[in-house]
Structures are given as structure tokens and as C-alpha cells.
Amino acid sequence: MGGPRAAATTIVPYSLVKSDSYLPSGSIGIYLAIVGGSLLLVFGATLLPSWRGMRGPAVDTVNAA
Numbered sequence: 537m538g539g540p541r542a543a544a545t546t547i548v549p550y551s552l553v554k555s556d557s558y559l560p561s562g563s564i565g566i567y568l569a570i571v572g573g574s575l576l577l578v579f580g581a582t583l584l585p586s587w588r589g590m591r592g593p594a595v596d597t598v599n600a601a
Contacts, residue, residue, distance in 0.1 A: 539574075547560055
């Protein structure tokens with residue numbers, strides 16, 4: 537979970553300057569939507585090509601490359 541920690545290094549100081557609070561003023565729904573969208577992108581970029589590559593016999597996959 538390094539992503540949220542890395543993002544907090546920029547969000548927390550900005551939030552302190554703008555609203556005098558450590559937490560951003562947005563709802564938790566926005567955070568969950570961003571995390572969910574990121575997970576969809578990651579799974580789509582890794583699992584789908586892996587599944588496609590392992591769908592046939594290994595020898596055919598290697599010969600096609």
C-alpha cells in the first residue's frame with residue numbers, strides 16, 4: 537500500500553494550507569472510486585494478457601512469439 541502513502545506526501549501539506557486540516561475535504565467515496573478504478577486498470581493490464589498467453593499449449597505460445 538505504498539501508493540496512498542506516496543500520495544499523502546502531497547495531499548496532506550496541500551490540505552493543511554487550503555483548509556487547516558490534515559484530511560482532504562472530499563468524501564470517502566471519491567477515494568474508493570479512484571482505488572477501484574486503479575485496481576481495474578492493473579488487473580486488466582496484467583491478468584488479461586496472462587490469461588490469453590496461457591490459454592493454449594505452451595509450445596504454440598512460444599512459437600507464436
